Each structure stands twice: as C-alpha cells, then as structure tokens.
Amino acid sequence: MKSVNGNEIIQLFESWSPKKLACMPNDPIGLAIGTVNKTVTKVLVTLDVTMQVVEEAIAQGCELIIAHHPPIFRKLSNLRTDTPAGKLYEKCLKHDIAVYAAHTNLDVAEGGVNDLLADALQLKNRKILEHTYSEQLMKLAVYVPTDHADVLRAALASAGAGQIGDYDTCSFTTAGEGRFRALERANPFVGQIGEINVEPEQKVEVIFPSGQKNRILKAMLNAHPYEEPAYDVWEMALTTNEAGLGRIGTLPKPLTLQQFAELVKVQLNVPYLRVVGDLQQTVSKVAVVGGDGNSYIAAAKRAGADVFVTGDIGFHMAQDAEVNGLSIVDPGHHVEKVMIKGVAEKMAALCKDKKLPVQFIESQIHTEPFKFI
Known part of the structure; x- marks a missing residue:
C-alpha cells in the first residue's frame, strides 16, 4: 500500500482552506507541534486540542491532529513540562503526534x-x-504570431488564466502586424538577421488573479515561439475570489x-x-x-x-x-464543533480522489468547558 507523507495531506487541506484567508492579525495557524514530514495513516479531527484529545489520538494510532482552535495561541516564553500546556506539548512530542491548526482561514473558507x-x-x-479577502485581477496582453496563437491561448488556459465566474478559457484577440529587426547576435524564430520583418500577429489578452502571476507568465514564456516576446501586465480595477x-x-x-x-x-x-x-x-x-x-x-x-x-x-x-x-x-x-464532521468528510473525499490511503477520525471528546446547573 502506498505510504502518504503528511505534507501531502496538508497541501490538500490548504487547497480549500488556504492560510491566506486568515483574517485575524497574527493568527497562529499552520503546524503548531511536531512535523508533518513523515508517514501519516490516521488523522484525528477536533475542535480543541486538550490532553484528553491527545490521549484519544494516541489510542486511535493517529500521527496527526487537525484542529480548529490553535493549541499555542500566544508566543511561548518557555517550554516547561510542569505546566498543563507544557505537559500537553510534551505528550504530543513523545508520541510523535503533529498538530496542525486552521483557525480563521477555516472560518472564511468555502465549505468551512x-x-x-x-x-x-x-x-x-x-x-x-x-x-x-479578495484578490486583485490582472491582465496580460501578449503579441504572438497568428499561427501560434491557439497554442498560446491553450497554454494560458491550462495555467489558470481566463477564468471568469462559471466560464474558463476566456480571452480577447486583436489581429495586427508586428515589426522587428533581428540584430547580429539574435536567433530569430522568423525573419532574417539585419532585415525588417513584418509578421501577422495577434494580441491575446487574458485576465487572472494576482497570486497566479508567476505561473501565468511562466506558461506564456514556455509556449511562446519568440526569443523575446512582447507583452504587458497590469492591475485591473476589478477583484476576484471574494471571501x-x-x-x-x-x-x-x-x-x-x-x-x-x-x-x-x-x-x-x-x-x-x-x-x-x-x-x-x-x-x-x-x-x-x-x-x-x-x-x-x-x-x-x-x-x-x-x-x-x-x-x-x-x-x-x-x-x-x-x-x-x-x-x-x-x-x-x-x-463550531460542526467542523469536526465537516472537515473529516471533506478531507476523506479529497484523499479518496487522490487515492491516498488516509483515515480521518472524528474526535469524540467533548471539549465544551461550560456547564449550566
């Protein structure tokens, strides 16, 4: 059976509840205790990380805990194992149990x-x-020989450019002529060294979220036939990915x-x-x-x-x-305990889709501190 590295699980989790969605200053999200760079077969999902929850993870054979409330909310000035919090951290480390927290990013995330x-x-x-949260939209305008425009548009779409609402592969094209002269050290795709070349070209325009800029530009440069492509990138007034x-x-x-x-x-x-x-x-x-x-x-x-x-x-x-x-x-x-079942089911489905043999266990420990009498 294929072994699963904990990093793969966290990457899947952050594909739908990314850290960038956190909306509290210095929200202590992410890996709080231990390492996820190890084989993980069982994950315990919980609202809070208490000593009873850690003991539950040990009994279930879990290597990772995913929690909503961070177990370390403020910076530590020491790590003493004679305090309740210190004992909890010690127990996790002794049993090689990693703890990952998703706090306000899980509040904001779609399906969170x-x-x-x-x-x-x-x-x-x-x-x-x-x-x-929102992302600034950007626009790329790139000039490409007419015969290669379809290949370039396909490459940009595959990289994620041109997604607008429920539509993808969106672009705008303007036909025109490109003029250039290749100098002596150039290696032109078309035209001759030292001669003015006039080439039928298209200006292809696509939009994309600013966070995808590097990926989009890399896809464009890899797919473009020219040695020195001409292109523009600028920010738009519109935003996307509202959360x-x-x-x-x-x-x-x-x-x-x-x-x-x-x-x-x-x-x-x-x-x-x-x-x-x-x-x-x-x-x-x-x-x-x-x-x-x-x-x-x-x-x-x-x-x-x-x-x-x-x-x-x-x-x-x-x-x-x-x-x-x-x-x-x-x-x-x-x-907020609704996240226990919700996260466990969501992650089980994502791992099943990726054929990752990981079991997600819903914590049964009641962590509500209040009692009314």
Whole structure:
C-alpha cells in the first residue's frame, strides 16, 4: 500500500482552506507541534486540542491532529513540562503526534465553519456577511504570431488564466502586424538577421488573479515561439475570489423567534442557548458567525438580518442589538464543533480522489468547558 507523507495531506487541506484567508492579525495557524514530514495513516479531527484529545489520538494510532482552535495561541516564553500546556506539548512530542491548526482561514473558507453552520440551519440564498479577502485581477496582453496563437491561448488556459465566474478559457484577440529587426547576435524564430520583418500577429489578452502571476507568465514564456516576446501586465480595477466571515441567508419558511431558537438547539445539538428579542417575532433572514460574533452585530444589522446566530455575546452588546431591532440566538462558542464532521468528510473525499490511503477520525471528546446547573 502506498505510504502518504503528511505534507501531502496538508497541501490538500490548504487547497480549500488556504492560510491566506486568515483574517485575524497574527493568527497562529499552520503546524503548531511536531512535523508533518513523515508517514501519516490516521488523522484525528477536533475542535480543541486538550490532553484528553491527545490521549484519544494516541489510542486511535493517529500521527496527526487537525484542529480548529490553535493549541499555542500566544508566543511561548518557555517550554516547561510542569505546566498543563507544557505537559500537553510534551505528550504530543513523545508520541510523535503533529498538530496542525486552521483557525480563521477555516472560518472564511468555502465549505468551512460558517458554511457548515449555515448548512445546519438550512439557510438558502446565502451570501458572505463580512468580506475580508479578495484578490486583485490582472491582465496580460501578449503579441504572438497568428499561427501560434491557439497554442498560446491553450497554454494560458491550462495555467489558470481566463477564468471568469462559471466560464474558463476566456480571452480577447486583436489581429495586427508586428515589426522587428533581428540584430547580429539574435536567433530569430522568423525573419532574417539585419532585415525588417513584418509578421501577422495577434494580441491575446487574458485576465487572472494576482497570486497566479508567476505561473501565468511562466506558461506564456514556455509556449511562446519568440526569443523575446512582447507583452504587458497590469492591475485591473476589478477583484476576484471574494471571501469573508459569516454567512447570511433565508430560512425555507418564516418562523417565530421561539420556533427558530428550538430549531437551532436541535440542529446544532445544544441543550441550552440564550435569546435576545421578542419570542413571537417572525424571522426569515438569518446571519451566522461561528465562535465570538460580538464584532459582527453591526454587519448583521446592515445586511438586513432578522436574527443573528453567534456565540459569546456580551451583556451590553445584547442590549444594543435589542434596541436596534436585531434579535440574537447565542448557542455558545462550542457549536463550531460542526467542523469536526465537516472537515473529516471533506478531507476523506479529497484523499479518496487522490487515492491516498488516509483515515480521518472524528474526535469524540467533548471539549465544551461550560456547564449550566
């Protein structure tokens, strides 16, 4: 059976939840403990990394843990093994268990925490609540002999240029004539040394996200027949690959706030929650932010939400929301546990597609610290 290096697993994970999506300054995402440059057969997926979770990983024979909440959130000034945190790190290292964290990048990613919460609440026609990421679009204009234009366009498309929404291989072409004279040390594809050459050419224009610039230019240069291709690259006013925190959408049918709160309890599997607002109010448009959503109350109101589902709402923030006509359902921070099943299933599917024999195990450890009595 083929062995799988942990780096391959992380590359697959970051193909849909890349680090660049992180929206918190200095978010401690990525590899936190150990190394992924080793054979990995089993991965434990968890919300939090506690001692009980590490013991679960050991019992299951896992070489890697993928977590949502980073196990090292602040810079360490020492690494003492007589502290609770130090003991946890020591246990991971002694058992060669690597820990990888995907925090706000997993919140933002398509199919990540907020989409999973929106799925659970059955939200339709959903949109991003607060945009936090986009890529600048760039345009390449390159002049190529007419007979080689199709080859060049195909190479650019294969490299990812010309993707616009649900369309690919998009380009614009203008016909014209190129003029040049090859000097003595040149090795011209067409024309003679020292003579003016007039060549039927096409100007091929394609757009692409700025992050793909190097790959696009490399593909163009490799496919172009000229020794010295003429081309221009510039930034456009448009952006692409919009992403952000939270989701807003509509319920399949309007509910009272009381009915919706009961739905949240069932769908997010919580025994209790806090509600702000008139329980008999009809709600239809719902905003959701996983974790602590205090900073997004204004965004939910601006987006026209009837009710905002999020955790850790403060007393005065709740009062302000109520005065401004925004109802709140607070099921707690721990509802982000939806990522356990979501990430495990997503990664299992990606690895199956790549024929990588890796097992993803959903942590069964309950890490909610609060108890209500």
